[in-house]
Amino acid sequence: MAYDKFNILTSTAVPLPIENVDTDQLIPARFLKATERVGFGDNLFRDWRYNPDNTPKADFVLNNPVYSGKILVGGKNFGSGSSREHAAWAVYDYGFRCVVSSFFADIFRNNCLNIGVLPVQVSPEFLEKIFAAVFADPNTQLEVNLPEQTITLLATGDKESFDISSYKKDNMINGFDDIDYLQNIKSEIQEFALQLPL
Amino acid sequence: MSKTLFDKVWDAHVVRKIEGGPDVLFIDRHLIHEVTSPVAFLGLKSRGIKVLYPERTFATADHNTPTINQHLPVSDPLSANQLKALETNSNEYGISHWGLGHQKNGIVHVVGPEYGITQPGSTIVCGDSHTSTHGAFGAIAFGIGTSEVEMVLSTQCIMQPKPKKMRINVTGSLGRGVTPKDVALFIISKLTTSGATGYFVEYAGEVFEKMSMEGRMTVCNLSIEMGARGGMIAPDETTINYVKGREFSPKGEAWDRAMEYWKTLKTDEDAVFDKELTFDGSSIEPMITYGTNPGMGMGISNPIPDAEQVEGGVATYEKSLKYMGFSEGQTMVGKKVDYVFVGSCTNGRIEDFRAFASIVKGKKKAENVTAWLVPGSHIVEAQIKEEGLLDIFNEAGFTLRQPGCSACLAMNDDKIPAGKYAVSTSNRNFEGRQGPGARTMLASPLVAAAAAVTGVVTDPRTLIQ
Numbered sequence: 001m002a003y004d005k006f007n008i009l010t011s012t013a014v015p016l017p018i019e020n021v022d023t024d025q026l027i028p029a030r031f032l033k034a035t036e037r038v039g040f041g042d043n044l045f046r047d048w049r050y051n052p053d054n055t056p057k058a059d060f061v062l063n064n065p066v067y068s069g070k071i072l073v074g075g076k077n078f079g080s081g082s083s084r085e086h087a088a089w090a091v092y093d094y095g096f097r098c099v100v101s102s103f104f105a106d107i108f109r110n111n112c113l114n115i116g117v118l119p120v121q122v123s124p125e126f127l128e129k130i131f132a133a134v135f136a137d138p139n140t141q142l143e144v145n146l147p148e149q150t151i152t153l154l155a156t157g158d159k160e161s162f163d164i165s166s167y168k169k170d171n172m173i174n175g176f177d178d179i180d181y182l183q184n185i186k187s188e189i190q191e192f193a194l195q196l197p198l
Numbered sequence: 199m200s201k202t203l204f205d206k207v208w209d210a211h212v213v214r215k216i217e218g219g220p221d222v223l224f225i226d227r228h229l230i231h232e233v234t235s236p237v238a239f240l241g242l243k244s245r246g247i248k249v250l251y252p253e254r255t256f257a258t259a260d261h262n263t264p265t266i267n268q269h270l271p272v273s274d275p276l277s278a279n280q281l282k283a284l285e286t287n288s289n290e291y292g293i294s295h296w297g298l299g300h301q302k303n304g305i306v307h308v309v310g311p312e313y314g315i316t317q318p319g320s321t322i323v324c325g326d327s328h329t330s331t332h333g334a335f336g337a338i339a340f341g342i343g344t345s346e347v348e349m350v351l352s353t354q355c356i357m358q359p360k361p362k363k364m365r366i367n368v369t370g371s372l373g374r375g376v377t378p379k380d381v382a383l384f385i386i387s388k389l390t391t392s393g394a395t396g397y398f399v400e401y402a403g404e405v406f407e408k409m410s411m412e413g414r415m416t417v418c419n420l421s422i423e424m425g426a427r428g429g430m431i432a433p434d435e436t437t438i439n440y441v442k443g444r445e446f447s448p449k450g451e452a453w454d455r456a457m458e459y460w461k462t463l464k465t466d467e468d469a470v471f472d473k474e475l476t477f478d479g480s481s482i483e484p485m486i487t488y489g490t491n492p493g494m495g496m497g498i499s500n501p502i503p504d505a506e507q508v509e510g511g512v513a514t515y516e517k518s519l520k521y522m523g524f525s526e527g528q529t530m531v532g533k534k535v536d537y538v539f540v541g542s543c544t545n546g547r548i549e550d551f552r553a554f555a556s557i558v559k560g561k562k563k564a565e566n567v568t569a570w571l572v573p574g575s576h577i578v579e580a581q582i583k584e585e586g587l588l589d590i591f592n593e594a595g596f597t598l599r600q601p602g603c604s605a606c607l608a609m610n611d612d613k614i615p616a617g618k619y620a621v622s623t624s625n626r627n628f629e630g631r632q633g634p635g636a637r638t639m640l641a642s643p644l645v646a647a648a649a650a651v652t653g654v655v656t657d658p659r660t661l662i663q
């Protein structure tokens with residue numbers, strides 16, 4: 001599934017200053033029973049967001065109308081746990097296009113890149129700055145500039161650059177995915193398969 | 199140039215390197231299950247492409263299956279639909295399908311090795327993070343997302359940057375009552391849940407050399423819980439004896455060729471790792487977790503650490519203890535246990551049930567404990583019966599369920615109720631992992647057995663004759 005193109009995203013952000021946010025929080029296993037990729041956003045952070053009787057938990061950030069936007073800002077080691085791409089789908093389906101943290105779990109980062117959600121890893125200090133700015137003023141605008149590989153707090157001009165491989169960057173800017181690439185080199189793959197050690 | 203075991207296997211599978219990007223990696227064996235594959239098949243359909251090598255993919259249903267009355271229709275319509283989708287997709291694309299009720303059905307990471315699908319030197323992926331289990335055979339094995347499942351189905355390749363390399367040595371020998379699970383929980387407690395992120399781990403040293411294949415699988419299985427992409431152990435006599443004669447293992451001349459190749463699969467003496475750690479095996483105690491990630495573990499006789507002693511934010515730590523209903527400084531021994539779960543791809547193999555039996559033999563299940571014993575596969579189930587373990591369990595008041603992932607992720611009905619405490623041999627103690635509100639303490643089958651017969655957290659060393 002080729003995805004949306006990503007260039008420059010300017011948005012307010014939703015702050016979630018919790019460390020080790022794992023995939024079972026992002027989307028609990030009991031919501032993995034679908035055979036299509038629809039509706040996962042409704043269950044993003046299900047058990048932090050809703051009480052057992054399905055009423056919203058007022059103190060959870062997604063239920064606080066003050067915070068909104070296409071950027072989710074999380075604590076260190078975001079997305080640890082399971083390989084379920086459903087976690088990234090839930091983030092995307094809810095409306096986020098970018099997740100910012102000071103550290104990402106590997107598989108989650110990969111899954112995000114594969115579906116068009118940009119993981120932006122910043123320094124712990126910059127992460128603190130973002131949290132402070134957003135808590136002080138929920139209307140704080142962040143600019144994520146993929147071509148330049150920078151993230152900026154627009155009010156103050158505070159800026160940091162982030163890493164992404166040039167291959168993945170091109171993919172995201174153009175909305176290509178890995179399957180497009182692999183399909184194009186299929187004959188090379190088939191030749192390779194003939195000379196495997198076993 | 200000198201190479202590590204990991205380099206040797208990885209480099210042999212690189213189809214091409216992309217400048218400023220990932221490697222295109224050829225995948226020898228692909229395992230799929232009902233939960234993370236349906237959307238990948240939909241992707242194939244919408245693009246109008248076929249499965250390139252259907253004989254390299256194997257399907258089993260495990261995550262979402264009941265563990266009692268498997269002969270009856272699955273009652274949850276969503277689960278039934280997912281199981282049906284796996285069957286239909288497998289049949290349509292010519293993939294071996296070991297569905298519910300099939301003799302070969304079981305947890306994907308248990309049946310892969312049992313049937314010889316898992317082999318030294320191969321690359322193995324599955325849409326499940328504990329695919330790292332197969333690294334026990336000297337394979338590169340790791341979990342992937344659904345987009346990557348689609349890549350492997352359509353081209354037998356995925357695109358991955360080559361991870362950094364770490365070696366973890368555990369020297370000496372293990373004390374009484376200390377199992378491979380304790381070794382893994384110990385390492386994770388030292389490294390934290392993100393300490394190995396970006397790395398592929400090789401486990402080396404006497405402790406692993408002496409370990410059985412089952413034990414090695416337990417250790418490699420848990421590599422992901424410290425953030426590593428995977429973990430592996432060089433193949434040796436123990437590995438070869440395990441692989442020999444299994445259904446999908448090489449035979450005849452192919453076996454001889456494989457043996458020659460497998461012998462080369464070890465880290466060269468002067469090869470360099472990006473990071474290397476060494477622990478003393480004799481310092482490891484039976485472990486238990488007290489928090490909501492697998493890094494929050496400690497020797498069972500220790501008190502719960504103070505927030506200042508642990509790495510990471512105090513707020514996150516306190517949130518975690520609050521969820522568990524524990525406080526800093528408390529000891530775990532003596533805490534009440536409501537549920538005991540023995541199973542999963544971490545500890546659902548025959549050795550785990552033997553260990554459990556060694557403690558419960560001649561005793562009685564504590565009345566306050568509900569115990570779920572879930573074998574990882576039909577082979578394990580049959581072994582439990584053949585070896586007389588089932589009789590020991592029944593006499594002690596335990597019953598055996600049917601194979602599946604069960605309470606490891608609680609997608610089926612095997613959910614620990616909110617607020618209840620479970621000693622679990624599985625791999626994750628995240629909030630709600632074993633059911634909304636469930637409180638999980640991860641431990642070895644011996645610790646699980648000790649809890650099951652005493653009704654409280656108990657040091658198994660006090661019960662070993």
Ligand code: SF4
Nearest residue numbers: 328542543603606607
């Ligand atoms: S037992 Fe648990 S970890 Fe293992 S495959 Fe099943 S759900 Fe995944």
